[in-house]
Amino acid sequence: MGRTFSEKILSEKSGTSARTGDIVMAKPDFVMSHDNSYAIAGHFKKIGLPRVKIPEKIVIILDHVVPASTVEYAENHKFIREFVREQGIESFNDINRGICHQVFVEEGFALPGALLLGSDSHTTTYGALGAFSSGIGRTEMASIWATGELWMKVPPTIKIIIEGKLPEGVYAKDIALHIIGDIGADGATYKAVEFTGSVVEGFTIASRMVLSNMAAEMGAKVGYVQADEKTLEYLKGRAKKEFNVVKSDLDAEYERVIEFDISNLVPQVAAPHTVDNVKPITELEGIKFNQGLIGTCTNGRVEDLEVAAKILRGKKVHSDVRLLVFPASWKIYIEALKKGIIETLAEAGAVIMNAGCGPCLGAHEGVIASGERAISTSNRNFKGRMGSREAEIYLASPATVAASVLEGKLTDPRKYL
């Protein structure tokens, strides 16, 4: 019987021959933490060790509240800057780099066949490059800093095959929402998901990252896409170290295989207050809202900003609504600037923000008030996520958000393409 990518990667990183369900002690290639490095460092200090064991594997990226919005956040950031200096952690990314999940990939830490762990639930994003990549807790991260290893349970793997011809106006985000609506927010709990099929193969790395990012919203531990020529091309001159592509065997045992044909899919929207409350845009058109958001670790890449600019070019954001744009990283910001995308969006009336998490998790930079509605390209629409608990959040693709801010109500983007 063949082995899944999960079995192979966790075997290699633990020096065992692990099968699904086995528990192994594994050594990650890189570990990622963001502003919560402050709390992790607190746990680490309680262990009582003077130095982290693996400074070369620790990647810290400030993104959640950047620049600091309160003195408390400023103190946390200050503490982290001092901590990385004192510990010799070189892969520190200050407030001028962008969202952790984008920066980690851009900087070449996300590698095929690697074991990557991050203290953030959307660490699944790095699976888009063929890694086994999973979110863990803060005490777990502190113990990795101290020992360089963590126990892992080899998860069962679900294969999701995406076939068909991608219709106009339908993007990776619509497909991810459609899958979550179908299998549920707990449809892949504690499982690894492997995305495959001709649609995934045709996707850019950026679009694959959308699927892997949203895998977290299916409850998945990992959202893997097998590395191919595109992956290798992307990693040229970028990969932080050597790597080996790891693929599932053809006769590997999957817990479940689900196939989606997306040829007739229409743009999808997750309605309040759960990500699996998914409906076609055609059922929600006309709903009024107050704020649109394009950006986040899900949909803040150049191709996302580009499609929004295409829809908004020469037009104006409706006077009843406001639009915030957060490029996912400063590299993306600069590329979008050079391509004229930022100019187009700004002329349309968008408020262009700095690369970072923004109001996605309700901390700052555009939180919403009671009774307000937002439509966002982010990945969570839980009550209170983006500000007031009395507000509502709809999740959609950048095209759907762009079309909606033009009309001031939820709008099918296909008529603008």
Next chain:
Amino acid sequence: MKGKVYKCGDNINTDVIFPGRYTYKNLTEEKMASHAMEDLDPEFSKKISKGDIIFAGKNFGMGSSREQAVLAIKYAGISAIVAKSFARIYFRNAINSGLPAIESPEAVDAVKNGDEVEIDLRKGVIKTPNGDFKFPPFPDKVREILDAGGLIPYVKRNIYSP
């Protein structure tokens, strides 16, 4: 470990294991123990004795990531949980808090409330009045985490006596 069976059903969530109304209070271990499983069975902490073992259905510990849902049970005297399956974060929290969490659907089906059972973590066997059931034994290092009482105590112990 040896103890009596306390049996419960599928999808036992973290709110009935340790109600949300207590999560942001600083409670002593004793107080936490007294609220364990309160919204499922208010008499839970009185019914069980030290060493007893929970046998549960599918998806035990679904819901929030609160670590108290493991600690309350542990402080109440439960020595292990056997379930048909666990919610992911609950499973990790249990091991990281030094409470063995074992998946064995067969053993859960075989036992009833009050049965005397024994678990050998090293060999991976659950001995019940209705037969023995095997499970993949924990690797040495994970058993050391359990023996140490959790992940952080284990790391501390290992660092000072490598």
